[in-house]
Amino acid sequence: MEPHQTPTGSGLRGQHLCLLAHRFPDIQAKCSDLETRAKAAGLSINASKTKAMRIRHSHQSKITICGKIVEYVDSSVYLGTVISANGGVEKVMENRLSKARSAFGRLQRIWRNQQISRKTKLRIFNTCMKSVLLYVSETWLTSQRKIVKLQAFVNKCLRIICGIFWPNRITNNDLWRCTNEAPIQQQIKRKKWKWIGHALRKDRDSIVRMALEWNPQGSRRVGRLKLTWRRSTVRELAEQ
Structure with missing residues (x-):
């Protein structure tokens, strides 16, 4: 409430x-x-x-x-994050994508300005666009479909910044290499584990530490365990 x-x-x-x-x-x-x-x-x-x-x-x-x-x-915006009754992150990601598209569109003159270097444009993109897009992404339960949608937006922005338009073509790997970008999935994982380390360094009575280690009590529904953020994190840790 x-x-x-x-x-x-x-x-x-x-x-x-x-x-x-x-x-x-x-x-x-x-x-x-x-x-x-x-x-x-x-x-x-x-x-x-x-x-x-x-x-x-x-x-x-x-x-x-x-x-x-x-x-x-059924949903509400609290501290810039969409909280849904079903606990999913679909609305959160759509909200982040919408804000990032709007922020990117307002700087069209900068992206198309030939007097501004690509390095400067990429610094502006990482500071102003990516921070909006990946806000609180360390708490997202991502899937391949969601990652593809986020990556498609980032690739489109990078192509505009680099001035690569049809019929010119370039592979995604070459695009990331020339812009010194990592895949969006790696960036989200890096943010998540950085936040986990920050939370584990806090005192035991810290709300952040308690939320990270909290285990809800009660019975669960019959059937296969539902994939949660915590289970996906444990799985990533086991794969290391």
């Missing part, structure tokens, strides 16, 4: 909070407690912007905050 707090004083920006709970009474109690503490701090909660999401449950009990019923949604 994501309550939106708005300070009562002027000149201050709103704040976003995310509340988590396993049971409906717990989330309702947290909402009531948040409302009480917000009033004590001089903050007001915008109930119309507060959204709720239930994962793997069809029954939706009504949650109230500030006397108003909270709307249920």
Whole structure:
């Protein structure tokens, strides 16, 4: 659940909070407690912007905050990331691709400027485009189909930067070699393991460390184990 707090004083920006709970009474109690503490701090909660999401449950009990019923949604944007009820990353990747395409299009004059060196263009691409495209990609559960879509976008951008247009042809390997680029799958793996190392160096009571090692309790559905980010990471480690 994501309550939106708005300070009562002027000149201050709103704040976003995310509340988590396993049971409906717990989330309702947290909402009531948040409302009480917000009033004590001089903050007001915008109930119309507060959204709720239930994962793997069809029954939706009504949650109230500030006397108003909270709307249920299937997806929500939190800290620049799309959170879906099904837990997938399809919407996250589509959102990242859309933002990267928009950012790349706004710099068309730079890409086509013959007075700017290719080295400078590639530095701009890696700094401004790739950082937008691969934002939080270390937490993505990738598949071959998703990797192909990301790689196709990157290859298209690199060809525009290098001025390679039809009917001129160049293989992807030659394109990566002349632009000093690694395949997108390797870049995502590098970011993931760098983040894992950063998380493991934290204290045991750190939220990041706890989230990395957290093991959800309860029974699972009958059938083959579903591929998760953690299982894919363990598999990559075993293949090393």
